[in-house]
Amino acid sequence: MRGIVFTAFLTFLDERRDFGVSNRVLNESEADLETSAFTSVNHYPSRDLKALLASATRILDEPFSEMVKEFGEFLFDHLMYRLSMHVENYDTWQSMLINVEDTIHESIHKLEPKRRIPVALKQVEDANTALTLHYKSPRGMADLAEGLIMGCLKHYSAEQAVTIVRFDQSADGTSSIFKMTYEAT
Numbered sequence: 001m002r003g004i005v006f007t008a009f010l011t012f013l014d015e016r017r018d019f020g021v022s023n024r025v026l027n028e029s030e031a032d033l034e035t036s037a038f039t040s041v042n043h044y045p046s047r048d049l050k051a052l053l054a055s056a057t058r059i060l061d062e063p064f065s066e067m068v069k070e071f072g073e074f075l076f077d078h079l080m081y082r083l084s085m086h087v088e089n090y091d092t093w094q095s096m097l098i099n100v101e102d103t104i105h106e107s108i109h110k111l112e113p114k115r116r117i118p119v120a121l122k123q124v125e126d127a128n129t130a131l132t133l134h135y136k137s138p139r140g141m142a143d144l145a146e147g148l149i150m151g152c153l154k155h156y157s158a159e160q161a162v163t164i165v166r167f168d169q170s171a172d173g174t175s176s177i178f179k180m181t182y183e184a185t
């Protein structure tokens with residue numbers, strides 16, 4: 001399970017871009033990665049992910065934040081499939097999202113105490129939305145969080161009906177508020 005986000009990104013590149021592009025990205029990011037043994041990608045530290053993302057966006061000449069969001073959607077399905085034992089059958093996208101921090105991430109932490117997912121995803125009282133969440137993490141992955149939320153909406157076939165508006169609280173992606181509202185019909 002260690003490094004699941006990292007390996008999911010390599011799979012994303014091969015499946016959603018060009019087969020084999022993950023090798024090129026790995027090779028070209030070698031100098032920036034903390035671990036250099038490409039044969040054991042499962043053991044890459046997760047902080048290497050940012051170096052890999054930066055290298056992929058450079059090689060594929062794509063905007064960083066758009067690629068990370070698209071990867072977030074892909075990652076949601078990947079996590080649901082690979083780690084389904086940590087996810088109950090939530091009836092709605094809201095109940096799933098409000099359980100990410102205290103239930104889903106926490107159950108992963110219990111199983112592997114050394115793994116800490118430093119993501120706070122707190123519900124904020126807001127009578128004007130269907131759900132408002134505050135994402136905070138020292139890893140600064142607000143774009144990834146947005147993609148994961150979009151992946152969750154798609155999972156519940158709610159992406160057409162719900163609009164996400166993001167308010168960044170910091171410039172480094174460590175704190176963002178997501179307001180989700182139903183589209184007026």
Ligand code: HEM
Nearest residue numbers: 003046079083086100117118119137139141145148149152
């Ligand atoms: C929409 C729902 C979700 C959101 C918004 C979310 C948020 C995040 C974010 C933003 C990260 C990157 C780390 C960081 O920012 O510090 C992350 C990591 C992770 N999440 Fe979630 N997550 C969601 C659903 C899930 C689900 C369904 C699972 C598993 C069943 C899961 C398991 C994990 C794991 C294993 C990591 C990697 C931790 C590591 O390697 O250090 N998440 N999550």
